[in-house]
Amino acid sequence: MKKTFVLSVAGMMLLGASVFAKESTLIDFTTLDADITIKAQDSDVEIPENSRTIMDYGVAAGATFDQDQRDLMKTSLYLGDWEIVLNSSAQTVGALANSQVVPAPVRESAKVPFAGKNVMGVRIVFPSGAYNANAKIVPPFEIPAYEPLSTADANGNRQPQTDEEKASGRTLFEADSDDSPAYGVVKNVGTIKSIAVTTLGMNFPHGLYVLLGDTDGVTRRYFMGYLGFDGWKTLTWNNPDYISEVRTREIRIYPIYPRGLPFVKFAGFQITRDASHVGDDFIGYFKDVKIIYDKAELTSERDIADEDLWGIVTKKESARQNFEMSRFGNKQVNRYLEKSKMATEASFSSSLDENSTSNAQSNGGQAADAK
Template sequence: MKKTLVLSAALMTLVGLSSFAEERTLIDFTTLKADTAVYPQNEDGSSSDEQKPNQNGRTLMDYRKAAGASFTKDQKELMKSSLAITQWEVVLNSSARTVSSLALSQVREAPSKAFDTVMGVRVVFPTGAYNANAKIVPPFSIPAYEPYGELDENGDRKAAESGDGESSGPKWLFEADDPSDKASPAYGLVKNVGTIKKIAVTTMGMNFPHALYVLLSDTDGVERRYFMGYLGFDGWKTLEWNNPEYISEVRTREIRVYPIYPRGEPFAKFEGFQICRDAAHIGDDFIGYFKDVKIIYDKANLETERDIADEDIWGIIGRKESARQALEMSRFGNKQVNRYVEQRKMAVEEDFTPTIDANNSAAAQSNGGQAAN
């Protein structure tokens, strides 16, 4: 009888702890493969069949609204960006930023036998004896308040249709396709996040001694970095960060009570990775591969049935989130437009146009021979 009581108490303890936190995939790079082509059209208005996909349709963003009136319609049609793997960037710190390292440090799709397609990263660190680091960041800060909508045949996002009073898709674009399904990966954004208990990264080590950090931001715009470990191993491995200040015993927690309405949902947003190379370690090329990032966290708010639909009456959260969304789009659009302008100014020629072709050269040699005679 005593053993039964002990086992029952232990089982209740495990059940309580397992329901205390929730696991979610914050971002899965296997879902960010390029599958949509966004290129300039041909002179006849058609798109070339040889153009390869360069954007990810699920996360495609349109920033032409921030472009102004000085651009043509065709130019604005190209002002789209996404979280496609090839669109991610390597940002070097000042001690590592040289012309060659800026040109060679890049992100590419990496075919994997185990996971189909993952993120591959190349960073060129300095060979001198001084510290250096590099951030692998998305092409834009992931918007937390961008509404979800299906893409039409032109690559434009339509407003989500609703039926029977319920939305047919997720509320926000970068959330999971099915936020109620724990197995559905998000696209860099998880809502209703309280205290983070654990973070996990699935990465392939290449015996590099460098340190790996995960960068996350919260509702207040505060960015934090979490030390995941060192990459001095070979093969796929899951690196974990465990919150040393996480309190599992509810009786020793500080209980805080907040007003239920009107508070927006706290969230966790993926800001990228950071690779740190110590001065005592080898420099030059670094190669790394990443599959996904997962988090285990406490819910910020419990999902309960409310007698009154507060938001339908007051609309306070909607107005706040609309203002934040407009601010996010403004920052996102300005950055992308400036990059678009710079891209259009870049030289596209790989070599000089030959002054003398093969026919002219043969004619010149023939005329030279006649003149000699």
């Protein structure tokens, strides 16, 4: 069984840092299309979701919910489910109602490798007043780092793990292979060297940040630059503290076992609008986020299968997985309850006979909204 070990000081001095650097696609929004629909047994309402990233939060619901309600307690990283979180002073009724994330189809004739696919389309309504504002574009739930890899059926129900899925050692939101994009989580990350975002600029002067979470539960933001350009562009953040020469690095030695693999996960974007710039609508499009990083550990065969013997890492990761799932489930159930209580009527039912000659002409007056 493969286990991890940390290179010795001598080994690191002999090899250049570039040997360990790796590029990975942290998240690719073209992979988050809706490919299944969720609906209750006795309902015609269909909810689009992404089967690869779908999560069932019905397991955190209480006993008062029936099966039809539990069938709808699912969500995924489908682009239409992402959210806009405005700072408190920018949370006007109009801004909250109209700020949204949608799948944005790229024209088939576009001269980009992802022509014909959907990217993330964002509309944010900033205040028109002359004061600073910002908005975060966040996934519908905090992407879990320890969710077991498994497939989902056409109704979004997770199937039992196969032996092949268990043997892969990968979790649900990791990449399927080293050459494919991840779904928000990359593991075995040491020092981040660079971050890149592929985006379509529309001459907005606003700033763009990438938000990344780590193993310690800390979310950091990285300034990618300003969006004041027209067309597709890759914005890059380079770590100013990255040391390429191994001989000048501070070498740290860690115990070989037990150590869980450090990871980063995508926590969203942040758009900042300066008080001196025009407010109101912001429109943006995003294709993917990539990172270049040093590996935290190398893998190799060891003479003794430490984890099979002690099970320490498995126990720690199971505890983290249970914590993530309970927090995710409680939040989503509360949202489901709030949504269920919302008014669905678009207009009043009439107390009059529709065709009565006593009724006033329909165009003879205009209703006024209460002030």
